[in-house]
Amino acid sequence: MIIDCHNHLGVDLYFYLNGYSPYAQDLPAMVTEGRHCGVDRWIVFPMVANLTFDVAGMRRTKLLPGGPEKVPYAFENERMLREIYQLYPDLGRATLPFMILDPMRKPAAQIAKLRKLYKQFPFYGLKIQATMIQSDVGALLKEGRGFLDFAEEFNLPFIIHSSVAKEDTWSQASTILKVAEATPGVRFCLAHSCRYDRECLDRVAALPNTWFDCSAHRIHCEGVIRGLSYVTPKARRFRADYRDPTAVLQALAEAYPTKLMWGSDTPFQSYVADIDGQYVSLRSTYAAETTCLKALPKRLQRAIGQDNVLAFLQLKDARRLLARK
Numbered sequence: 446m447i448i449d450c451h452n453h454l455g456v457d458l459y460f461y462l463n464g465y466s467p468y469a470q471d472l473p474a475m476v477t478e479g480r481h482c483g484v485d486r487w488i489v490f491p492m493v494a495n496l497t498f499d500v501a502g503m504r505r506t507k508l509l510p511g512g513p514e515k516v517p518y519a520f521e522n523e524r525m526l527r528e529i530y531q532l533y534p535d536l537g538r539a540t541l542p543f544m545i546l547d548p549m550r551k552p553a554a555q556i557a558k559l560r561k562l563y564k565q566f567p568f569y570g571l572k573i574q575a576t577m578i579q580s581d582v583g584a585l586l587k588e589g590r591g592f593l594d595f596a597e598e599f600n601l602p603f604i605i606h607s608s609v610a611k612e613d614t615w616s617q618a619s620t621i622l623k624v625a626e627a628t629p630g631v632r633f634c635l636a637h638s639c640r641y642d643r644e645c646l647d648r649v650a651a652l653p654n655t656w657f658d659c660s661a662h663r664i665h666c667e668g669v670i671r672g673l674s675y676v677t678p679k680a681r682r683f684r685a686d687y688r689d690p691t692a693v694l695q696a697l698a699e700a701y702p703t704k705l706m707w708g709s710d711t712p713f714q715s716y717v718a719d720i721d722g723q724y725v726s727l728r729s730t731y732a733a734e735t736t737c738l739k740a741l742p743k744r745l746q747r748a749i750g751q752d753n754v755l756a757f758l759q760l761k762d763a764r765r766l767l768a769r770k
Contacts, residue, residue: 447738447750448486449479450757451604451636451660451708454525459494459577462504464719467712468492472528475711476536482735488604488708488754489529490543490572491521497550498578508579516554517547517578523558526566541758543570543604548589549580556591563599569758571596574606575615583620586627593628602632602757604658609640609677618645625655632757634706636660638697641669642677643684646697650704656757657701659694659749660710663734664727666690691740698745706757707749709734 452475460468469492479487494503497517502509514520522544529537544562546555562568571592575582582605585593596603607618618639625633634656639645649655668676669687676682685696698705714729738750755763 446485447483447707447735447746448488448754449484449709449711450488450634450706450754451658452487452489452711453492453713454489454528455492455521457492457494458496458500459498459503459506459508460492460718462500463506466717467715470712472533472536472540476539478731479711482731483739484709484731484735486539486541488541488543488570489525490545490604491518491525493545493574493577495547495578496520515551516558517550518545518555519558521545523562526562526568530566541569542566543572544568545572545574546592547578547580548573548575548582548592549584552584552589552591556595559595568601569760570602570604572604573616576606576608576613579615581614581620582616582624585624593624593631597628597630600759602634602759604634604636607635607637607639607645607657608675609642609645609681610674612674618642622648622652622655625652629654632656632759634658634757636708636710637665638662638683638705640665640676641683641685642681644681646683646701650701656704656706656753658706658708659697660708661714661716661729662694662737663690663729664714664716666693667727691737694737695741695745698741698749702745702748703753703756705749706753707738 454470456469495518496514497512499509499511529540529542605621606616607621608616609618618635621635632654636658638659639657649657666687685693687693711731714734716727718725
C-alpha cells in the first residue's frame with residue numbers, strides 16, 4: 446500500500462488572485478490522478494490562504510485582516526471535511542484529513558472550532574504552513590500552546606512546513622525542532638526533507654517524536670541544481686547526487702529508514718509564478734513523484750510509503766485505512 450502523506454484540497458485565493466499556480470484541487474481530481482499513479486490513501490489538509498485575510502489586500506500580495514471570516518481556517522477546515530464526508534464519502538474513505546491552523550492568530554477561537562469539528566467529523570492530525578500566512582511557528586510555545594495541549598489530548602500529530610531560508614523567519618526547521626523537543630508527548634513531521642539540511646535531519650533522527658516528509662521532492666532537487674535559496678547551502682546539505690531525484694530519495698531512505706515518510710505535496714509538486722517581474726517555473730507531476738518512490742527497493746517503498754506513516758499516525762484502528770476496496 447502507498448500512503449501519500451502530504452496533499453492539499455480546496456482553493457487558495459492568494460495564489461489565484463496573484464496569477465500563481467497551482468491554486469486549487471478537489472477531492473475527485475486528487476483521488477483520480479493519484480490512483481492512476483498507484484497511490485492508495487492520502488493525508489489531506491486545506492490550502493493555505495484563508496478567508497480571514499482581506500480579499501482586496503490579497504490581490505495586492507498583502508495579508509491584511511478584514512476578510513469575510515473571523516476565525517482562521519474555521520471555514521476552510523469545515524469545508525474540506527464536508528467534501529470528504531458528505532459530498533464524496535466514497536472517495537473520502539481513502540483519506541485521512543488533517544486540520545490546518547494558524548499558530549499565532551486567535552488560537553482560543555481556533556481551538557474552540559476544532560473541538561466542535563472533532564465531535565462532528567473524524568480527523569487525524571494538524572497541519573501548519575506558517576510561511577505563507579506570516580505567522581511564527583514558535584508561537585506554539587507561547588500564545589499557541591493550547592494547540593499542543595489539544596494535540597496531546599487527542600493524540601494528534603502535526604505536519605509542519607519547514608524552511609531554512611534566512612528570509613523565512615516564520616517556519617525555520619530549527620524552531621520546529623525546538624517545539625518538538627519541548628513537547629515530547631506530541632509527534633511532529635517536518636515537511637520538505639528539512640530542505641536537505643543535514644543537521645536538522647540528524648536531529649529528527651535523534652528525537653523519538655519527530656519524522657520528516659519528502660513532499661515536493663523533485664522541485665527541491667531542481668532547486669539544488671539551480672542554486673536557489675529555498676534549499677540548504679552546500680556546506681550543510683545532505684550529501685547525494687541531486688541531478689538524480691530517485692538517487693536522493695533512496696539515499697534519504699537508507700540514511701533515515703524509520704523517519705522518512707513519502708508525500709507528493711499535490712498540487713504543489715509544481716510552483717509557477719511571476720514574482721516581482723521575475724518568472725519562476727518549478728514543474729513536476731504526480732506521476733514523476735510516484736516514479737521516484739516506485740524505483741526504490743521494495744523494502745524502502747514499504748518503509749517510507751506505509752510503515753513510517755502508520756508509526757507517525759498511531760491510529761487506534763488501522764484496519765479501515767489498510768482495507769482494500
